Amino acid sequence: xxxxxxxxxxxxxxxxxxxxxxxxxxxxxxxxxxxxxxxxxxxxxxxxxxxxxxxxxxxxxxxxxxxxxxxxxxxxxxxxxxxxxxxxxxxxxxxxxxxxxxxxxxxxxxxxxxxxxxxxxxxxxxxxxxxxxxxxxxxxxxxxxxxxxxxxxxxxxxxxxxxxxxxxxxxxxxxxxxxxxxxxxxxxxxxxxxxxxxxxxxxxxxxxxxxxxxxxxxxxxxxxxxx
Numbered sequence: 001x002x003x004x005x006x007x008x009x010x011x012x013x014x015x016x017x018x019x020x021x022x023x024x025x026x027x028x029x030x031x032x033x034x035x036x037x038x039x040x041x042x043x044x045x046x047x048x049x050x051x052x053x054x055x056x057x058x059x060x061x062x063x064x065x066x067x068x069x070x071x072x073x074x075x076x077x078x079x080x081x082x083x084x085x086x087x088x089x090x091x092x093x094x095x096x097x098x099x100x101x102x103x104x105x106x107x108x109x110x111x112x113x114x115x116x117x118x119x120x121x122x123x124x125x126x127x128x129x130x131x132x133x134x135x136x137x138x139x140x141x142x143x144x145x146x147x148x149x150x151x152x153x154x155x156x157x158x159x160x161x162x163x164x165x166x167x168x169x170x171x172x173x174x175x176x177x178x179x180x181x182x183x184x185x186x187x188x189x190x191x192x193x194x195x196x197x198x199x200x201x202x203x204x205x206x207x208x209x210x211x212x213x214x215x216x217x218x219x220x221x222x223x224x225x226x227x
Contacts, residue, residue: 014052016042018063022117030060030127061133064121067114068137112179119175134172138165 011019020041024033035056039049053059120126121134142161143150153161171178 013042013044013048014062016044017049017052017059018066021059021063022120025120025125027125029125030130057129060130061137064118064130064133065137067117068134068141071111071114071118115172115175115179119172122169122173123176131169135165135169138168 017038020038021033024037024041033056035046035049038056038059039046049059053062118134121130139161142148142164148157148161
């Protein structure tokens with residue numbers, strides 16, 4: 001018997017099925033989830049499922065894309081750029097804006113829930129197919145947020161995007177332990193923010209070598225490399 005759902009009469013069928021997907025993925029391996037499990041958990045019938053989705057993998061892709069598109073990452077990049085895709089504030093202002101936005105997002109129950117969901121995709125119940133979808137949708141969302149045309153990408157810019165996506169996936173893999181910490185302070189201090197802005201500027205084609213040198217010099221100014 002499915003668990004009682006207080007939202008079953010309030011939320012649209014697609015949203016209930018997305019919620020069911022995440023609840024079941026937290027409970028069991030993806031390969032053990034069936035369409036029958038989804039319809040029972042979401043309290044919909046099979047006709048409703050197949051009206052919206054052709055298969056379980058289509059539901060999984062829809063659920064993943066919905067979470068990726070609604071995280072604060074794309075919103076943050078969009079809010080710190082002008083109509084030409086170039087940062088609209090000086091570096092200090094952008095760093096401060098970055099820190100405030102990420103801190104607010106991390107402390108938001110809505111965004112923490114989304115991060116919890118996305119972290120499941122990097123956890124033991126996931127699958128290579130789910131990880132591929134997460135990687136592809138994150139990459140696509142960054143292209144949209146940064147106003148980049150994939151056909152115009154250079155090898156360098158394409159590699160920067162891959163590094164950015166890899167960093168996001170690494171955070172999601174560590175999210176079960178990070179969420180218990182002061183994540184905003186740990187991950188988004190001034191230097192990390194400066195590196196993120198430098199990454200963005202690098203993708204936009206601007207000269208940022210001096211900024212990168214300042215960041216790494218300050219981080220290692222007492223280390224052997226600077227002696």
